[in-house]
Amino acid sequence: MEPLVNYLLISVALFTIGVYGLVTKRNALRMLFAIEIIINSATLNFVAFSRFLSTPSITGQSIAMFAIALAAAEAAVGLAIILVTFRLKNDVDVSELKELRG
Amino acid sequence: MGAIDLADIVFYILAIITLASAILALEAKEIVYGALALALSLLGVAGFFILLDATFLAMFQITVYVGAIAVLIIFTVMLVRREKWVEKEGVNRVAGIFVTLLVALGMGLVVLQSNIGQRVASKEAASFTQIGVQILSLYWPVIIILSLVLSAAVIGAIALAKLDRG
Numbered sequence: 001m002e003p004l005v006n007y008l009l010i011s012v013a014l015f016t017i018g019v020y021g022l023v024t025k026r027n028a029l030r031m032l033f034a035i036e037i038i039i040n041s042a043t044l045n046f047v048a049f050s051r052f053l054s055t056p057s058i059t060g061q062s063i064a065m066f067a068i069a070l071a072a073a074e075a076a077v078g079l080a081i082i083l084v085t086f087r088l089k090n091d092v093d094v095s096e097l098k099e100l101r102g
Numbered sequence: 103m104g105a106i107d108l109a110d111i112v113f114y115i116l117a118i119i120t121l122a123s124a125i126l127a128l129e130a131k132e133i134v135y136g137a138l139a140l141a142l143s144l145l146g147v148a149g150f151f152i153l154l155d156a157t158f159l160a161m162f163q164i165t166v167y168v169g170a171i172a173v174l175i176i177f178t179v180m181l182v183r184r185e186k187w188v189e190k191e192g193v194n195r196v197a198g199i200f201v202t203l204l205v206a207l208g209m210g211l212v213v214l215q216s217n218i219g220q221r222v223a224s225k226e227a228a229s230f231t232q233i234g235v236q237i238l239s240l241y242w243p244v245i246i247i248l249s250l251v252l253s254a255a256v257i258g259a260i261a262l263a264k265l266d267r268g
Contacts, residue, residue: 004223013121024198036167056226056228058236061228068163073254080260
């Protein structure tokens with residue numbers, strides 16, 4: 001079995017890719033992709049740590065399940081917002097959304 | 103170095119698939135291909151779950167993420183897409199890559215410097231039947247709140263996406 005460090009490095013790499021997407025992209029769909037990638041890196045961390053406890057434990061997997069379910073809710077609302085944005089602006093560029101700017 | 107384990111080979115193949123398709127999800131010119139690459143990346147994470155003896159969670163990941171979220175995303179992409187869609191780069195790309203490398207360097211050094219690498223996995227994995235026991239005895243309030251959050255999210259999504267409002 002691979003050591004814990006390898007899983008953590010994969011998780012760091014996924015998180016970093018997600019951060020890169022959030023920083024550089026202005027397309028709302030791409031930003032949603034980046035958020036999904038970040039959430040996945042977090043769940044991977046939970047599962048990896050729970051597997052490498054000295055006594056077998058399932059808690060990390062339960063928490064990961066809750067995280068996946070929350071990510072589903074977040075994706076549903078996010079996609080609905082993107083649809084409304086497209087209907088209003090005919091584009092999903094977040095730099096065009098200035099309605100709430102004071 | 104001992105004999106190369108089959109699980110090690112699978113690990114590295116999964117790592118390449120997951121990371122490459124995560125990058126492709128963000129960088130693919132056509133956003134539909136990006137959505138498909140995202141689904142592949144999520145499948146790769148499910149593969150890591152299997153390697154970590156979390157088979158039930160891997161099935162959950164495939165059902166919820168690849169089965170529901172990825173399909174939802176692909177449909178939305180098809181609804182939203184335009185012909186010859188030019189995506190504007192937001193901030194300076196070089197600055198973005200610089201920030202990203204800083205984050206990677208910091209987190210990677212934290213992981214590598216810690217003595218976490220010496221941890222060994224316990225001999226046998228926890229049985230996945232424990233998940234059911236745990237979420238129904240210890241975490242039952244979470245299930246109730248989560249169901250309320252999910253229904254609120256679905257109702258909110260329908261209310262947002264409704265065509266005729268008012």
